Amino acid sequence: MRWLALAGLASACAPTYQLGLKPATPTGLYAEGREQAQAVADSVEVRLSFVCYEPTRVVFEAEYRNPTRRSLVVDPAAFKYEANRMPAPAAPGRKAKRPKPLPGAEVTAAVAAASMSLPLPPLPPQAVAAFDPEPEITTLRERAEKAARKAARIDWLGLALGAASLATDVASIGKKETEAQYQRRAAIHDAAVTYNVLSTAVKIEQAVASEVMHQRAAMLEEYALRKVTLAPGEQVRGYLYFPRYDAADGFVLKAPVGSGVVPLEFAQVRKRL
Incomplete structure (x- = not known):
């Protein structure tokens, strides 16, 4: 998961990249300058936005709005993500050299790995759950x-x-x-x-x-999304913490709504510095 950190072990001439996350489809919805992905299920609105990377985690902010006439339980431990990746580009011929991405260019994980002469680690074999903040707080x-x-x-x-x-x-x-x-x-x-x-x-x-x-x-007590029951008309927002995985091109976050889940898609981009 600390894949990009390995860039320094490659050639001194290897390019470096700035990593970021954004909704896969622009929504025009923002919270504190961060673009939000949005989904609605059973009249419940869910919004997610990328906050920051930590050394081993990636942080999102989740926002729930419950306009229904029934109560809704929101549990951060029920969130999961599935990582995906774009296909690797075709390998050049024996004598041909793969061109280096230009500064400012956004590239896929496979292209970035090839430009740094690094192997691509496998994707997580199954859905990855968010951290439950309660055991960590205790x-x-x-x-x-x-x-x-x-x-x-x-x-x-x-x-x-x-x-x-x-x-x-x-x-x-x-x-x-x-x-x-x-x-x-x-x-x-x-x-x-x-x-x-x-x-x-x-x-x-x-x-x-x-x-x-x-x-x-x-900080976790104040900012993390914690298990809560939303009464009709209530809303809640808080941070979600997932394991960081740099070698993916995107994530489908599964947000719980009642007994089901709704997908929210994010693209993970890396810009050549």
């Missing part, structure tokens, strides 16, 4: 609390080493030390300082990690 909260407890925990070994170093320093006051005694006291002091510096660094890392996980959980 896990992030639990891990954040665990890291926070570790960061706040008293380091008794560090205190003991510090106390031992202080005790040897106090005991040496007014006494003439041998070289061996001085070296031993210095070794205890150095060990205490080194340990406490490392311990403090670890605690800072744990505190930072705790804060990052708290923020990620809070």
Whole structure:
């Protein structure tokens, strides 16, 4: 799924591409500057728009409008996509070289792979489900609390080493030390300082990690589409997270509506930089 990231491993002369997603058919519908794909089933309107790529995920925003007289359950875990790809171009003759796409040109996954001398990975063998945010939110909260407890925990070994170093320093006051005694006291002091510096660094890392996980959980709680029952006349919008798959030319996203699904098609484009 990190297919385009492999471009840097190819020849230094290989082209690079900017990846993007858009509705396969223009709709003229926009939300915050993003074009939306639209589908209607049983009078329920569903809109999807591409938000961004994350390192391992692709993010969409889903919007549901329920004008009916019945309640509707919207479950992000019920979303799926099917990836597709355009056929590879015919291979050139033995002596002929495949021309490089010009800057600004939009090309298929197969053309991009050929221009970078990379193999095309296979398409996912089955429909790929969206991530359910609830388990991730719970896990992030639990891990954040665990890291926070570790960061706040008293380091008794560090205190003991510090106390031992202080005790040897106090005991040496007014006494003439041998070289061996001085070296031993210095070794205890150095060990205490080194340990406490490392311990403090670890605690800072744990505190930072705790804060990052708290923020990620809070972001998912605020922005992710979460399982909800829409009463008649209500609407909801939120982010959907799918595994990222760069080597596809398009996706058919299956959005749940009641006991069925509606397809929304997106084209994945790569523009030569």
